[in-house]
Amino acid sequence: MTKGKSIAIIGGGPGGLILARLLQMKGVMVKVYERDLDKNVRQQGATLDLHNESGLKALQDAGLMEEFIKNYRPNADLLRIVDRKGNILTDQHTILKDDTITFGHAHFRPEIDRGPLRTILIDSLSPETIIWNCQFVNMEPSGDGWQISFKNGNTVFADIVIGADGANSKIRPYMTEIKPFYSGITVIEGLIHDSAEKAPDIHALVKEGKVFAFGNDQSIILSSKGDGSTAFYFGFKAAECWTKTCGLDFTDREQLLSWFKEEYSDWGGIWDGMITSAENLFIPRPQYCMPFDQNWKAGANITMLGDAAHLMPPYAGEGVNMAMLDALELSQCLVNEDFDDLQTAIAFYEKQMRTRAAEVAMITMDSTAMLHSDEAIPFMTGVLS
Ligand SMILES: Cc1cc2nc3c(=O)[nH]c(=O)nc-3n(C[C@H](O)[C@H](O)[C@H](O)COP(=O)(O)OP(=O)(O)OC[C@H]3O[C@@H](n4cnc5c(N)ncnc54)[C@H](O)[C@@H]3O)c2cc1C
Structure with missing residues (x-):
């Protein structure tokens, strides 16, 4: 279905980059348009813990586990729960580690800094896949595809557009009016x-x-x-x-x-x-x-993933994992010849993505409320025990 078609991924975060990698492995023509000036822009934010059933699964399929193992930070996942005076209440540094909880174990959640994760993904792509300094501004239907305009004045045609441009997605409004x-x-x-x-x-x-x-x-x-x-x-x-x-x-x-x-x-x-x-x-x-019940009619040449599709607070550590699993499932749908056409493939991807993200978002909102209540410490110590 994607043979001879060009795919434009808007946004080179973890979701967009791993999607590009997974599609390139299947021979699909793909470009990533990223607003950052170049690959050296410093990555903000804390480390990310990747989960076995989502983030790590996507890396595995992308053939990048070896690089991940070289770059992850053993023990950076060890957590201390403290009260507001700084008294340590639970200390994972002092709990004897279970050596069976390692790669392949459902509870293993290795941590990696955003910068090294991004570098692994960038280096996995063919040269010239990422077009830097390309901030998406708008696009118009053109034939069966889209004519895309960037802030730097450049325009480009793509048969399929995928919004991977994060929390304030500019692609999302072309698909739905639903707001977070x-x-x-x-x-x-x-x-x-x-x-x-x-x-x-x-x-x-x-x-x-x-x-x-x-x-x-x-x-x-x-x-x-x-x-x-x-x-x-x-x-x-x-x-x-x-x-x-x-x-x-x-x-x-x-x-x-x-x-x-x-x-x-x-x-x-x-x-x-x-x-x-x-x-x-x-x-x-x-x-x-994002609302838990969001829904929209699938298009034939546009979709989205990650925070653009299902932004949620960071208190369950799921955002990057969801984005990477979206990329894996979308890449599988786009090249699956069992679907009659692209619109059916995109509709299938979006339905399962929305269902999964809604379940995680509900848990995340519960955790967010709990961690800002009287129950925060018993809740967290319960999660860790
Ligand atoms: C404070 C904080 C802490 C977090 N902690 C965790 C955590 O511990 N664990 C976890 O799993 N998640 C965490 N998250 C969430 C996580 O960072 C996101 O869910 C994840 O990065 C989403 O990936 P993405 O690829 O969808 O979007 P993003 O990572 O947001 O990437 C979007 C990309 O698109 C680019 N872009 C944006 N607009 C445009 C445009 N108009 N044109 C071109 N490019 C554009 C951006 O520059 C960026 O590179 C945290 C988030 C925050 C804010």
């Missing part, structure tokens, strides 16, 4: 470079793994990265418009520190060091989720 709803939680993200030097107390607490701290309906999540930095996330209940109405300048550390001392006033002093030693750029992220 606000989860009630806003996150502020920060990064401490060289945390061993700049924030030794925090660095020691994280111990090259992760820390989840809960109290007062608020959360702090810390995650070590392979380059010696520590990423952190404050999660708290706020109105949807809080980022715009709070009056904070997110490039002003002093303002952030005052806000933190007021809002997290009954937390211990250890946390202040995160802000005083962080990069002077804090990123507010109101957390959204």
